[in-house]
Amino acid sequence: MFRVPQEIGLIAIAVQQSQGKGRGGNIWLSPMGAALSTLLITIPLSSELGRRIPFIQHLVSLAVVESVRSLPGYQDIDLRLKWPNDIYYSDLMKLGGVLINSTLTGTTFHILIGCGFNVSNSNPTICINDLIMEHNKTKNTQLKPLSADCLIARSVTVLEKLINTFQEKGPNGVLPLYYKFWVHSGKQVRLKNDDGPLARIVGIDDSGFLLVQEEGKDVVTVHPDGNSFDMLRNLIIPKQQ
Known part of the structure; x- marks a missing residue:
């Protein structure tokens, strides 16, 4: 190429x-x-x-x-x-x-x-x-x-x-x-597992990474190469290495 x-x-x-x-x-x-x-x-x-x-x-x-x-x-x-x-x-x-x-x-x-x-x-x-x-x-x-x-x-x-x-x-x-x-507007997700903290999807940042916010906490960035978005379970799960 x-x-x-x-x-x-x-x-x-x-x-x-x-x-x-x-x-x-x-x-x-x-x-x-x-x-x-x-x-x-x-x-x-x-x-x-x-x-x-x-x-x-x-x-x-x-x-x-x-x-x-x-x-x-x-x-x-x-x-x-x-x-x-x-x-x-x-x-x-x-x-x-x-x-x-x-x-x-x-x-x-x-x-x-x-x-x-x-x-x-x-x-x-x-x-x-x-x-x-x-x-x-x-x-x-x-x-x-x-x-x-x-x-x-x-x-x-x-x-x-x-x-x-x-x-x-x-x-x-x-x-x-x-x-x-996109399908995520206003959606809430669990982080890490089914009993994990509840977070709201805010959007994506200037680099294209996902922005989520736990109640009462700062907005955090989720990188696609380190996390998986499980739509069926409404989870953001860190990938296993």
Whole structure:
């Protein structure tokens, strides 16, 4: 990837995966119908995003959600964001995720963005076209199903715009849109275990890390590489090394 001229875009697209990678060394089996891609981008270290490189995973997941919900008529399809890098149906079920690998050479980040989300495959969880069909039934609409190719193209285009906005305006340029779609607004969680202290999710900081606050205490930062967010149990759990 270091030999690719920076002005040339490069993306690898898979129709099916048998050894997809997730966080923590997880292996994913990705069936036909999912949108599966790895995108190469470069970010200058001295830029707004270069100084806050963990934010890139939030921009990618936001780009996927916005690629659907910015389509005329599709704005109410209930795709949402789970910190730090998951794409969800409401706050109920995961249908996609993002994995970032970055290498700093000199003053440039070379970033490989792995992204996969279910478009027309109802298994193993749920897919975007399932959500569209349900919307058509409940709202008496006739929205057409979407294709993986279309949404990969749209998400890359949206990502480019989000990166440009971030580089110009910093986190505040993208956070209003991010918060519009994320699942954590006003939510309370337990820390460490089911009987752990109760904390309120405040937002994310300028580096993209989660901000939580126990009652009567200061706001603290939770880093994605050291913690796991268990949505089913509403827990933030330190990862076991």
